Amino acid sequence: MRTLLLRSLFARPVTIGAPSPEDAALAEVGAALEAQARRLFGRSITIREVDAGSCNGCELEIHALSNAVYDVERFGIRFAASPRHADVLLVTGPVTKNMKVALERTYAATPNPKWVVAVGDCACGCGIFAESYATVGSVEAVLPVDLHIKGCPPRPIELLRGLLALLKSATSG
Numbered sequence: 001m002r003t004l005l006l007r008s009l010f011a012r013p014v015t016i017g018a019p020s021p022e023d024a025a026l027a028e029v030g031a032a033l034e035a036q037a038r039r040l041f042g043r044s045i046t047i048r049e050v051d052a053g054s055c056n057g058c059e060l061e062i063h064a065l066s067n068a069v070y071d072v073e074r075f076g077i078r079f080a081a082s083p084r085h086a087d088v089l090l091v092t093g094p095v096t097k098n099m100k101v102a103l104e105r106t107y108a109a110t111p112n113p114k115w116v117v118a119v120g121d122c123a124c125g126c127g128i129f130a131e132s133y134a135t136v137g138s139v140e141a142v143l144p145v146d147l148h149i150k151g152c153p154p155r156p157i158e159l160l161r162g163l164l165a166l167l168k169s170a171t172s173g
């Protein structure tokens, strides 16, 4: 007990580190994304994340978008629990046999216009799960995919850059 008290007396505070050089890039991409969404929808963008069979590594990076460091809600980017509120489906993992129907139903429940983004090497091409007996293939084998964001897993800033590219192509298309 005494050791514990001494340790807590002299322990350094647990704090978030100093802003990294990437912060400027994050602010720039986030602001561009917000402006592009307003141009396209006249409002902010809403995302529904669908785990079609991932190892959860991609989910950790997607969740990081909402943490105190990335805090993407400040750019008007929101995650919704229901596909009925979504503009974009972020789909991770190879599509497992058990998730195929759920993924198709989620897509059907998403109102038009809608976009599908395959996130991570597994979603883009089955990655390390290629030829597994439990999968039906990459996301493209089940749904029309508008954008692939590769990486194992892709970093949050890469997710934002991918979304920005998607909205830019949707605006010009």
Ligand code: SF4
Binding pocket: 053, 054, 055, 056, 057, 058, 092, 093, 094, 119, 120, 121, 122, 123, 127, 128, 151, 152, 153
């Ligand atoms: S791409 Fe990598 S992190 Fe993402 S689901 Fe596949 S193995 Fe996991």
